Amino acid sequence: MSVVEDMRSQAEEAKVLDGVVVRFAGDSGDGMQLTGNNFTEATALYGNDLATFPDFPAEIRAPAGATFGVSAFQIYFGADDVTTPGDATDVLVAMNPAALTTNLKDLVDGGLIIVDTDAFTDKNLVRAGYTANPLDDGSLDNYRVLPIDITKQVLEAVKPYGLSHKFGVRCKNMWTLGLTMWLFDRSRDAAIAGLKKKFAKAPDIADANIAAINAGHAYGETAELPTGIEVYKVPRANVEPGLYRNTTGSEALSYGLVAGGQLAELPIVFASYPITPASALLHTLSGLKQFDVVTFQAEDEIAAACAAIGASFAGSLGVTSSSGPGIALKAEAISLACATELPLVVVNTQRGGPSTGLPTKTEQSDLNQSIYGRHGDTPMPVIASSTPTDCFDVAIEAVRLATQFSTPVLLLSDGYLANASEPWKVPDFDEYEHFPVKHETNPEGFSPANRNPETLARVWAKPGTPGLEHRIGGIERDFVTGDISYEPANHHKMTMIRKQKIDGIAKFIPDQKVDQGNDTGKLAVVGWGSTYGAIHQAVKRARAEGKDVSHIHIRYMWPMPANLEALLKGFEKVLIPEMNTGQLVNVIRAKFLIDAKALNKISGQPFKIREIEAEIKAQLEGN
Amino acid sequence: MNAPLTLKDYETDQEVRWCPGCGDYAILKTIQKYMPTSGISKENTVFVSGIGCSSRFPYYMNTYGFHTIHGRAPSIATGVKLANPELDVWVITGDGDGFSIGGNHMIHVLRRNVDLQIILFNNEIYGLTKGQYSPTSKVGTRSPSTPDGSIDAPLDPCSFAIGAGAQFVARSIDTEAKHLTPILERAHQHRGASFVEIYQNCPVYNDGNFDYVKDKKTAADSRLVLEHGKPMLFGADNQKGIRLNLNTLALEVVTLGEDGVTEADILVHDEGNKVIAQMLTGLESGKFPEPIGVLYCAETRKAYTEEVYDQRIAVREARGPANVNDLLRSGHTWTVS
Numbered sequence: 001m002s003v004v005e006d007m008r009s010q011a012e013e014a015k016v017l018d019g020v021v022v023r024f025a026g027d028s029g030d031g032m033q034l035t036g037n038n039f040t041e042a043t044a045l046y047g048n049d050l051a052t053f054p055d056f057p058a059e060i061r062a063p064a065g066a067t068f069g070v071s072a073f074q075i076y077f078g079a080d081d082v083t084t085p086g087d088a089t090d091v092l093v094a095m096n097p098a099a100l101t102t103n104l105k106d107l108v109d110g111g112l113i114i115v116d117t118d119a120f121t122d123k124n125l126v127r128a129g130y131t132a133n134p135l136d137d138g139s140l141d142n143y144r145v146l147p148i149d150i151t152k153q154v155l156e157a158v159k160p161y162g163l164s165h166k167f168g169v170r171c172k173n174m175w176t177l178g179l180t181m182w183l184f185d186r187s188r189d190a191a192i193a194g195l196k197k198k199f200a201k202a203p204d205i206a207d208a209n210i211a212a213i214n215a216g217h218a219y220g221e222t223a224e225l226p227t228g229i230e231v232y233k234v235p236r237a238n239v240e241p242g243l244y245r246n247t248t249g250s251e252a253l254s255y256g257l258v259a260g261g262q263l264a265e266l267p268i269v270f271a272s273y274p275i276t277p278a279s280a281l282l283h284t285l286s287g288l289k290q291f292d293v294v295t296f297q298a299e300d301e302i303a304a305a306c307a308a309i310g311a312s313f314a315g316s317l318g319v320t321s322s323s324g325p326g327i328a329l330k331a332e333a334i335s336l337a338c339a340t341e342l343p344l345v346v347v348n349t350q351r352g353g354p355s356t357g358l359p360t361k362t363e364q365s366d367l368n369q370s371i372y373g374r375h376g377d378t379p380m381p382v383i384a385s386s387t388p389t390d391c392f393d394v395a396i397e398a399v400r401l402a403t404q405f406s407t408p409v410l411l412l413s414d415g416y417l418a419n420a421s422e423p424w425k426v427p428d429f430d431e432y433e434h435f436p437v438k439h440e441t442n443p444e445g446f447s448p449a450n451r452n453p454e455t456l457a458r459v460w461a462k463p464g465t466p467g468l469e470h471r472i473g474g475i476e477r478d479f480v481t482g483d484i485s486y487e488p489a490n491h492h493k494m495t496m497i498r499k500q501k502i503d504g505i506a507k508f509i510p511d512q513k514v515d516q517g518n519d520t521g522k523l524a525v526v527g528w529g530s531t532y533g534a535i536h537q538a539v540k541r542a543r544a545e546g547k548d549v550s551h552i553h554i555r556y557m558w559p560m561p562a563n564l565e566a567l568l569k570g571f572e573k574v575l576i577p578e579m580n581t582g583q584l585v586n587v588i589r590a591k592f593l594i595d596a597k598a599l600n601k602i603s604g605q606p607f608k609i610r611e612i613e614a615e616i617k618a619q620l621e622g623n
Numbered sequence: 624m625n626a627p628l629t630l631k632d633y634e635t636d637q638e639v640r641w642c643p644g645c646g647d648y649a650i651l652k653t654i655q656k657y658m659p660t661s662g663i664s665k666e667n668t669v670f671v672s673g674i675g676c677s678s679r680f681p682y683y684m685n686t687y688g689f690h691t692i693h694g695r696a697p698s699i700a701t702g703v704k705l706a707n708p709e710l711d712v713w714v715i716t717g718d719g720d721g722f723s724i725g726g727n728h729m730i731h732v733l734r735r736n737v738d739l740q741i742i743l744f745n746n747e748i749y750g751l752t753k754g755q756y757s758p759t760s761k762v763g764t765r766s767p768s769t770p771d772g773s774i775d776a777p778l779d780p781c782s783f784a785i786g787a788g789a790q791f792v793a794r795s796i797d798t799e800a801k802h803l804t805p806i807l808e809r810a811h812q813h814r815g816a817s818f819v820e821i822y823q824n825c826p827v828y829n830d831g832n833f834d835y836v837k838d839k840k841t842a843a844d845s846r847l848v849l850e851h852g853k854p855m856l857f858g859a860d861n862q863k864g865i866r867l868n869l870n871t872l873a874l875e876v877v878t879l880g881e882d883g884v885t886e887a888d889i890l891v892h893d894e895g896n897k898v899i900a901q902m903l904t905g906l907e908s909g910k911f912p913e914p915i916g917v918l919y920c921a922e923t924r925k926a927y928t929e930e931v932y933d934q935r936i937a938v939r940e941a942r943g944p945a946n947v948n949d950l951l952r953s954g955h956t957w958t959v960s
C-alpha cells in the first residue's frame with residue numbers, strides 16, 4: 001500500500017462526529033484570535049455550519065503567562081443548525097498553563113487537550129497558580145492530553161527562513177493551526193493564501209508561517225500519536241445553497257447602516273467616541289468613504305451624539321454609537337432629539353455593567369436604560385438584534401423607523417453579537433424595499449410643527465431650502481406654530497402626541513411570530529437579543545423530547561408588536577432567559593400583567609444551551 | 624432680481640425677551656444689520672446656540688436656527704457642517720455655556736478648525752440661572768453662590784482660544800457696532816473656526832462690569848485698539864504704547880518721548896504673530912489697556928470639513944463607484960450548491 005493509499009484509508013476510517021467545539025487559548029500575544037479566524041474560514045469552506053465566540057481579556061497586553069491575559073477563541077462546527085458557539089469544549093488548545101487553568105472547567109470529560117510543553121515552565125506554572133505541573137501530576141487523567149513541545153517544533157520548521165528566535169516563536173499559532181486542521185481534515189489553502197496576501201511585503205515571514213502550518217499538519221500525519229487521536233470527520237451541514245461569507249455582528253451592523261442610508265436615500269453622518277466593545281462600528285464605517293457615509297470621531301460621547309443630531313437637523317441621518325456608560329452620557333442629547341423630533345439612530349453595543357463593569361464581556365442589562373433612561377416623558381423606539389447576521393436587517397429597520405417617524409431609535413446589540421461570527425447567506429440588496437425620505441420644500445402652509453397625519457412624524461425641512469427658514473430647540477414648542485410655548489395645555493398636548501407617535505409605530509411593524517413551536521401551549525420561552533442561539537437550541541431539544549414549549553424572540557422592544565400580549569396570554573407559562581436581573585420580565589409584567597418567570601445569568605458569558613434546557617424542564621415539571 | 628435684503632428681513636415675529644438694557648439687544652441688531660451684507664442667503668445661514676441668555680439668539684434671527692442643550696452648540700454645529708459644508712453656520716454661546724459646561728467642545732471645535740463663526744457673549748456671570756459667578760468672573764465677584772466673593776481664577780477666552788489652536792481670534796464690545804461689524808465681517812470671511820469674544824453688559828446681575836473699557840471718558844487709556852500693521856498706541860493723544868522688553872520678554876507700557884522712547888520702539892500689530900497675540904491676551908487688567916480687535920489671524924490650515932470632503936473625494940476616485948451588493952460580497956465568500 002502506498003503512503004497516499006494508506007492515508008486515504010485512514011481518512012475513510014476517521015471518526016464521524018455531528019458537531020465539535022474547539023477552543024484555542026493562549027496569551028493575548030499568542031495570536032489565538034488569528035488562529036481561530038483561520039480555522040473558521042477553513043471550516044466554512046469545508047461546508048460545516050458554525051458559530052464562533054472570541055473571549056478577549058480586558059488588558060491589551062497582560063504580562064506573559066498571566067491568567068488575566070488569556071485570550072480565547074471558540075468555534076462550534078457541525079453538520080446541523082449551529083446557533084451557539086457551544087456549551088462545552090471538546091478540544092482545548094492551551095498554549096500555556098494560564099490558558100489551561102482558565103479554560104479547563106469547560107472541557108468535557110474525555111476531551112482532548114493540546115498543550116505546548118515548552119510553556120509549562122516553573123515560572124509560568126506559578127503565574128497560573130499551579131503548585132505542581134498538571135501534565136505530570138495526574139490531575140488531567142479525566143482527559144486525553146497531547147503534550148507537544150510546539151516551540152521546538154516550530155523553531156525547527158522555520159529555521160530555513162533565518163527568522164530571529166523571537167519571530168520564529170511567533171509562528172507557534174500557525175503550527176497549532178496546521179495540527180488542528182489535520183485533526184479535522186480541513187484544507188490549508190485559504191490560510192496559506194491569506195498569509196501570502198498579508199505578508200506580501202515580507203515574503204520570508206509569509207514563508208515561515210506557511211512552513212509552520214505545514215509542519216503542524218505533517219506532525220499530525222506522521223508523529224505517533226496516542227490511540228484515539230486521529231482525523232475526525234464532521235459531515236457537511238445541509239445548508240441552503242447560495243453565496244456565503246462570514247460576518248461578525250459589528251460588520252453586519254455597519255453594512256446595515258450603509259444599506260439603510262441607501263434605502264432611505266439619505267447620506268449618513270456617523271459620530272462616535274471609542275469605547276469597548278462598540279468601536280468596531282467606527283472602524284468599519286470609516287473605511288467605507290466610497291459610500292455616502294461621513295464618520296466623525298468626536299471628543300467625547302456627548303459631542304458624538306450632538307454632532308449626529310446636528311447632522312440630522314441639516315438633513316442627513318445622524319447615527320451615534322457606544323456602549324452603556326457612553327449611552328448614559330448621551331442621554332441628554334437623545335432627549336433633545338426626542339423633543340425636537342429629529343431622526344437619529346443610537347447603537348448600544350452592551351457590555352457588563354454598571355460603570356466600567358466588564359468591558360469585554362457581554363450582557364443585556366441596558367434594556368431599562370434604553371426604554372426608560374431619559375429625563376422627561378421621552379419614549380423612543382428600541383429594537384434589538386438577535387444574531388450577528390440579524391444585525392444587518394435590524395440596522396436597516398432602525399434607519400427606517402428613525403426617518404419615517406422623525407425620532408431617535410435605540411438599536412441594541414451586545415458584546416457577544418459584536419464579536420461573534422457566523423456564516424451569512426449574502427442577501428441580494430436589490431430586493432430590499434426603498435423608503436426614500438422627502439425633505440419638505442414647499443413654503444405654502446409650512447410650519448416646523450406640521451405632522452404627517454398617518455405616522456405623526458414631524459416635517460423634516462433642511463437648512464438650505466428657501467422659504468422654510470425656521471427655528472427649533474429644546475424649549476417646548478407650540479403644537480401649531482412650533483414657536484416657543486410655555487402654555488400648560490400645549491405641553492400636555494405635545495407630550496401626548498409625541499407618545500402617540502411612538503406608540504403608533506406598533507401599527508407599522510410586523511406582528512410577533514413564533515420562532516419554533518405552536519402559537520399556544522404550556523410554555524413560551526421568550527427572549528430578546530443575543531440569547532437567540534441558546535434558546536433556539538434548548539427549545540429544539542426539548543421539543544425533540546416531545547415537550548410542549550415554544551420559542552418567541554422579540555425584536556421590537558418598544559413599542560412592542562400589537563399582537564404580543566394576546567400571543568403570550570395563549571401560553572400557560574412564560575419563561576424569559578436574560579443576561580440581566582430580569583429587565584424584560586418587568587416590562588412584560590408591567591405592560592401585560594403576565595406573571596413571566598425569569599432565568600438570569602449575569603456572568604459576562606452567554607447562556608449555555610443546557611442551562612436553558614434545564615429551566616424549561618423545571619418549568620414544565622413544576623406544573 | 625429680488626430687492627436687496629435689509630435688517631428687517633432677518634427679524635422674526637418672536638418677541639425679544641431679554642431684560643431691558645441687556646447688551647444682547649445691541650449685538651442682535653448689529654448682526655441683523657450685518658447679515659444682508661454677508662453675501663450668504665438666508666436659507667443657507669444657520670444659527671446654533673446652547674443654553675443661557677445669549678443662546679436665545681437663534682429665535683430672533685429669521686434664518687435656520689437650533690437652540691440646543693447646555694454647552695453643546697459647537698458639537699451640534701460641527702454635525703451640521705459635516706452634513707452640509709455649504710451652510711454658513713454661526714455658534715452663539717456664553718461664558719458659562721462655552722467655557723464651563725461646554726469647555727471641552729470649545730477646545731475641540733477650535734483645534735479641528737471647523738468652519739464656523741463662534742460668537743461668545745461674555746458677561747462674566749450666569750444670567751439665566753440668576754446671577755451665579757461664571758468661569759470668566761473676576762476674583763472676588765459676589766454672587767448668590769459666592770456671597771463672600773469668588774475665589775477661583777477666571778479664564779481668558781481669547782487666550783484659551785489661541786491655546787486650543789484657533790486660527791482667528793478677536794475681541795469686541797456689545798454696544799460698539801462700528802468696531803464689532805468689521806470684526807464680524809472678518810470672522811465671516813475667515814475659513815475655519817473664527818472666535819469672537821464680545822464684552823456684553825448684563826445690567827441685572829453684573830452691571831457696569833466693562834465700564835472701564837466702554838466709558839467714553841476713560842476709553843482712550845483703558846483700551847488698546849489693534850489694527851494689523853499699525854503700532855500699538857493708545858491714550859488720549861496716542862502718546863502711550865506697548866513695547867516688548869527684550870530683557871524680560873514681557874510687554875510693557877511706555878510713553879512716547881519719555882526715557883528716549885520713540886514710535887520705533889512700539890510694537891507693530893501683526894495678526895499672524897501667535898506669540899504676541901498670546902501675550903496680549905494675558906495682559907493684566909488695570910495695569911494694561913484692554914486689547915480689542917483681531918488679536919490673531921492665520922490661515923495655515925484648511926477648514927476641517929473641507930479636509931473631510933477632500934479625503935472622501937480622493938478615496939472615491941481611488942475606489943470607484945460604491946455598491947452595497949459588492950460590499951456584502953467583499954472579503955472571503957464561498958458558494959454552497
Ligand code: SF4
Pocket residue numbers: 640641642644645646647676677746750751824825826827828
Ligand atoms: S440676565 Fe443679564 S444677560 Fe440675561 S437677559 Fe437679563 S440682562 Fe441680559
